[in-house]
Amino acid sequence: MRPPISPLRLQRGIFENVCWQCTERALLQAERRTAASSARFFSKSTLSRTSAATTRSNSTAAVAVLPRHRFKTSYFVSNNLLARFNGTQVTSSPAEAAATATTASDTPAPDLLPHRRRQAARRQAEAEAAVAHNGASQTPESDAPTSTMAPDASSLLAAAAARHPADSLRRKFSSILSLSKPRLTVLVVLSAMVPYALYPVPAFLSSAATAAPSLSPLTLLFLTTGTTLCSAAANALNMLYEPDTDAKMSRTRTRPLVRRLLTTRAAVFFAIGCAVVGTVALYWGVNPTVAFLGASNIVLYAGMYTPLKRISAINTWVGAIVGGIPPLMGWAAAAGESATADGTWRELLFASDGSSLGGWLFAAILFAWQFPHFMPLSWGIREEYKAAGLKMLAWTNPARNSRVALRYSLVFVPLCLGLCAAGVTEWSFAVTSAPVNFWLVNEAVKFWRHEGHKGSAKKLFWASVWHLPVIMVLALAQKKGMWSRVWRSVAGEPIEEEELEEFFDEEE
Template identity: 85%
Template sequence: MATSLPPDASSRLADTAARAPADSFRRTLSALLSLSKPRLTVLVVLSAMVPYALYPVPAFLSSGAAEHIPSLSPLTLLFLTTGTTLCSAAANALNMLYEPDTDAKMTRTRARPLVRRLLTTRAAVLFALGCAAAGTAALYLGVNPTVAFLGAANIALYAGAYTPLKRVSAVNTWVGAVVGGIPPLMGWAAAAGESATGDGTWRELLFASDGSSLGGWLFAGLLFAWQFPHFMPLSWGIRDEYRAAGLRMLCWVNPARNARVALRYSLVFVPLCVGLCAAGVTEWSFSVTSLPVNLWLVREAVKFWRYEGHKGSARSLFWASVWHLPVTMVLALAQKKGMWARVWKSVAGEPEEDDFDEDDAEWVDIPGSGSRVVEPAGTSKR
């Protein structure tokens, strides 16, 4: 299976750098971009953007007084994507800095810039630290401290825990899956921070007492679970190289368990998608439209388990996982809770239902926040 995969973006950028004149700007820029693992970084950013876009903003779901509540901010989204991109680039660069000797032993990674000495170690360190500092600052100043903490924590977890664990235990894959599940929480917390009515701390954004943070955790669970039916067949195709490089991956440590894990986690997507409907993130139709792609992934995972990767089952599951995630995300975006009802009312010109009467309203203080909201008279609790 390894030979059927197209070269990744890092390898292509490293090739571009190698062809450029020594000490040229093009060579340096291509090599630095290669350090960031562009395709992986794009996936990380998209996994943060989708929960941000799907957050159930009150202004979108209701009418009348709620229309005066600000919607999601394009500026916040810009800071979220920029900060997440830089944090991901930093984590990937630190990962490459840690294991150039290991990368040199594997066909999948031997084209990386540090292996080919297209960059000095000093330049790579400065790039990684600069991206980490700039990314965390962008998230802190442009989004909120909770998202900035999650971004910094993900860098530390990926570079400081997952990467060294690869030489120690197969549990590294579960740690890597946690890394994959954090960006959706970042996107959700970014949107929640714009609608926060309390102190806006991590407790309110990630563990809201009214259950509004459930959607973020469901997305985190979806990205966590996806890592296994995606990585297990990918690693199985190069299991001998992992063994030779001294990286303890389940694909060669315990091939039978490797297949069982992929199957086990492929089964959770159906309840996760139903959970997004129950949490009010998507319409209930999403549980139906996402079912075919979820069952397709399960079918390929069953084959992978039955044949333990042989008879083309690893390749089939890998490509099913590649398509599964974007299709699921697009379906969720297309069925955001209340979106089409709102569009229909706008197109059909139907009047908004509005029981709010400004002449019969009163200001109510939010305890401890220094803020005030308008409520219909008689509804506030003194």
């Protein structure tokens, strides 16, 4: 039994005459000295090319590197000397190898150069993706809950802002913009603009080319601006209320307040400023009824829907009410410009002649759409909702979750018929909207039958994504009397006297 040998004197071939205990002790001493020093090693490829190369650092310490081919497998059967010396670990199965690679990549390496750390992070991400892919291939995709989802628009903007310098204007602007949840805000504005454009107006008060309501462009500008700011304020208050919850979910964990790209004070000022300016713009530029609806939406979304998510699954219905208010805002804006009486909220929202029925039908469409859209979406990330403590039917009552999605999918057929009967669209809209409505119902039936499994949740979600814009476009293309007025403009036919008499009778 030879005494321990100093690692600084190790030469090539000396291990052939040294017992494994002494060799292991010597190598352990070498590892301790290497960890304590500030030496930086060359890459693994360089070490493999030099069979006896010595890695030098800023200090005078040096450790001999032995070639892998100098040792035989039988010599190391009783110990892990070779694995420890080369920085790896011998494993007996691919699963152990993957686990070892993940553990090794998680170990911090402060002595590595920055580009080496980036390479290690990239290799770790590739290994995790490979493990996730192998696990998904063994478990049916539709039967396993989705543990992660693609980040939302706010998270993507926040991630883009984080790549810029901390004091740059672009970073600050992107971080503030991400507070508004841009995609959701755009949907809210569009849901207000479609009823605005579909409000029925007498022929001689409409543009012959487009048959759009005879509202001034300034009113349209104030409606768009006010609705955008009110939506941004509600979304910013929502993020202010639940940063801890956002940090627990893959879809929202990179939002600006979670990553501390903005201070809480800045977010509060942004939310209050948007709420005040948006409400004033709607009050002064549109009418008080629309301003009241915009302010009510902020209160419902930030003050009721957001806290209820931790208390009861009824929060989904409250959120659906929030989604149904913007169509009423657009309808009330158009009705305010065409009002013949005092223009109060009773005339704009509850007219005795039934002219306000179209606005309520559009509100019902947006209310019902929330359920076949959100129920399959929440089912895919139900485990994240559960871990975050948010009460959603997707995990509290999966059977009811699928029943609710099916129930509200069935109401689109009568709602589309109601738009035709109310004189908002032509009767052809009932025919052209039937295929897309039946498509949504068919996917909802599958979702209810399989309770989200076998890919039914994903199919229903994408059906809902396409359903709403198709319905809106079809309604715009088949507005009541639009094509007849276009034909009159092209053919030069005058407006019928019956329409004029009917209009003046209403005025009287």
